[in-house]
Amino acid sequence: MTTPHINAQANEFAKTVLMPGDPLRAKYIAQNYLDDVKQVNTIRNMLGYTGRFNGNRVSVMGSGMGAPSICLYAHELYNEFGVENIIRVGSCGSLQEHVELNDIVFAMGATTDSNINRIRTSGYDFAAIADYDLLQQHVSKARQKELKFHVGSIFTTDLFYNSNPQTVKTMTRFGVLAAEMETAGLYCIAAEFGKKALTICTVSDHLLFSQQLSANERQTGFDSMLEIALLCLPEEK
Numbered sequence: 001m002t003t004p005h006i007n008a009q010a011n012e013f014a015k016t017v018l019m020p021g022d023p024l025r026a027k028y029i030a031q032n033y034l035d036d037v038k039q040v041n042t043i044r045n046m047l048g049y050t051g052r053f054n055g056n057r058v059s060v061m062g063s064g065m066g067a068p069s070i071c072l073y074a075h076e077l078y079n080e081f082g083v084e085n086i087i088r089v090g091s092c093g094s095l096q097e098h099v100e101l102n103d104i105v106f107a108m109g110a111t112t113d114s115n116i117n118r119i120r121t122s123g124y125d126f127a128a129i130a131d132y133d134l135l136q137q138h139v140s141k142a143r144q145k146e147l148k149f150h151v152g153s154i155f156t157t158d159l160f161y162n163s164n165p166q167t168v169k170t171m172t173r174f175g176v177l178a179a180e181m182e183t184a185g186l187y188c189i190a191a192e193f194g195k196k197a198l199t200i201c202t203v204s205d206h207l208l209f210s211q212q213l214s215a216n217e218r219q220t221g222f223d224s225m226l227e228i229a230l231l232c233l234p235e236e237k
Ligand code: HPA
Pocket: 091, 092, 093, 094, 157, 159, 160, 179, 180, 181, 204, 205, 207
């Protein structure tokens, strides 16, 4: 079975797929964390791999940037490759003073300026929420590892560059933790097909203080978030 965007066989993906935005991060995860790795997607260089962590089967693949990109990959993974769980492991920009660089944000729900979910849900404002079990398991693991984390709302925006300062002000006022570009779309498509999804992000920049992590700091933050996701993998032999 190959689809327009994934040239894998039907059984080549594990039930759980970790999705960083950047395909080179998928390659990094496969090379540094997984055993018995096989490359399963090459189309458009959206690199995908399946391997094992602690004996459990898992896949990793890039999502690209933005809701349209993650949605088309999630659609094919959920519908054609038997995938049950997609864990987005991404980065985000903080919208709150107390959410600091390198903190972890678990997206319990996603607010969006995108129209993508209205198109999918006949014009309604769908409540884009994480799968509760996945959220609960990952939050427990972060607590156990004494990582600094936040659980709440995230802002899925279509505009990385937004010249309207009111957007950030409004999101901050309503307690939204951080901005990114994929989660609302991912949560809605998971709901449409009765599948599960969770977004975990590390804070790579601060939208109130104009701060950014260096490339080195980004890597360390990414590793601790990733370890949570890998330690929470469901059993799949
Ligand atoms: N905006 C949108 N997406 C992001 C940001 C941001 O500030 N930081 C990391 N991903």
